[in-house]
Amino acid sequence: MVNPTGKNGVDNGVFPPDDELKEILHDFQRCGLSLAIRLRYLEEKHGMKIGSTKLKKLNKKFEVPSARKFNDMEGATAAIADIVSRDINQGQGPDTVKRVAALRLNIIIPRDFVRATMHGLVGQGPSDLRRPGRRSGPKKRGALDAIGIFQEIHADGHEKVGEKALRMGAGIGIDIYGMRDHVGKLLWMVAVPNSRLSDTIGHVFLDMVSKYGAISVQVTFDGGSKLGWLSAFQTTLRETFAPELSTAEWPACVAVQSSINIPIESTWSYDRKFNGRTLREILEEASGKAGRRIHLIPGDLIHRHLFLWLWSKIVQISLDEFVDYFNNKKTRRQRARILPSGVAPNVVFDMPQDYGLENLAIAVPQAAIDQLRDLIDTPRSEALRWVLDVFDAVAREVYAGLGSPGLQVLTGWAIFNAMAPLLRQEFNSNGLYDALYV
Incomplete structure (x- = not known):
């Protein structure tokens, strides 16, 4: 007998709009969740009752990146080099670099590629700098427990x-x-x-x-x-x-x-x-x-x-x-x-x-x-105030005048050096310098 409703008899719940669902699925990938855990989140948090096959189809539909579909070697190498350059002491391993690339740059890279690239950049196996015994070990602890x-x-x-x-x-x-x-x-x-x-x-x-x-x-x-x-x-x-x-x-x-x-x-x-x-x-x-x-x-x-x-x-x-x-x-x-x-x-x-x-x-x-x-x-x-209101107002204007450059650890002092003379000029020319003595 023909099914006039066209439904398969299974209640899949209510799907959010495509733009919201796309953001949800991309965030799952960014956080590195397994398919099983993604399905749990979709059911528990978003009311979607689907299986792994349907989830894979949705990932494909919304172009969710995957390490298995990795092909941007040049972009990935640049991203890894940027992350490694920020880590002065080279304490981050391949897993950490891979996760940072996903969370900070939304780039999904296979771990093997990360490790091989780090080996070439650092000049030695990344694990050599983090091996047990290189630093004094932590204080011995008992196992933590909780209800x-x-x-x-x-x-x-x-x-x-x-x-x-x-x-x-x-x-x-x-x-x-x-x-x-x-x-x-x-x-x-x-x-x-x-x-x-x-x-x-x-x-x-x-x-x-x-x-x-x-x-x-x-x-x-x-x-x-x-x-x-x-x-x-x-x-x-x-x-x-x-x-x-x-x-x-x-x-x-x-x-x-x-x-x-x-x-x-x-x-x-x-x-x-x-x-x-x-x-x-x-x-x-x-x-x-x-x-x-x-x-x-x-x-x-x-x-x-x-x-x-x-x-x-x-x-x-x-x-x-x-x-x-x-x-x-x-x-x-x-x-x-x-x-x-x-x-x-x-x-x-x-x-x-x-x-x-x-x-x-x-x-x-x-x-x-x-x-x-x-x-x-x-x-x-x-x-929780860091500076006086008068300084905050002028600093925001000066910062915006510089094009609101991205605030990063490695560029912090360059922004500082660019803003300092402009702030001094603003406070002196507008007679606001005495306000900083309050």
């Missing part, structure tokens, strides 16, 4: 490119603050003017809660007065929205030594491989430590404000790229590991039930977050 996501969040500040670490002058430095779920995902990483101010960290914590609409059962951090607001907010929100939890069994906050706060502390080493060492060495070009002199005068108000205005943006871009890379990179499979391995942190976080984990997030309404934020003496705009 689920949002069971525990680890928070910590990072000052490797801060004022005290760089020693380039008063006010010259960028602090970083990060928060990571115990199961693996990096939840928040942001450049801040001062990672030791309680008001600043209070706002950073509330920003993270606002993004996810939830808090964890516990927050673990290094002890210190800088975390007064963070601790108070975590405790208040948990007592309000999860009063059934016993503080004896599940404390809302735990202060520990840095060496024990493993998940977030270990993250900084990955960040240094991806950004930190290269970033710090390039920043230190202005001090002469790296064998090159950039004309940065710490006591010069124009220079100091410009450093903070420009490099805070560049550092944040670098952090965003690192978080994207870290959360989408498959971890090394480890038989002895209790928590999931061999899968990207984002996948585990989005589908915890597939890995024997629960979602322990404690939902928090935005109204409650706003009420707590009002308790902080320093407004958010002030706590």
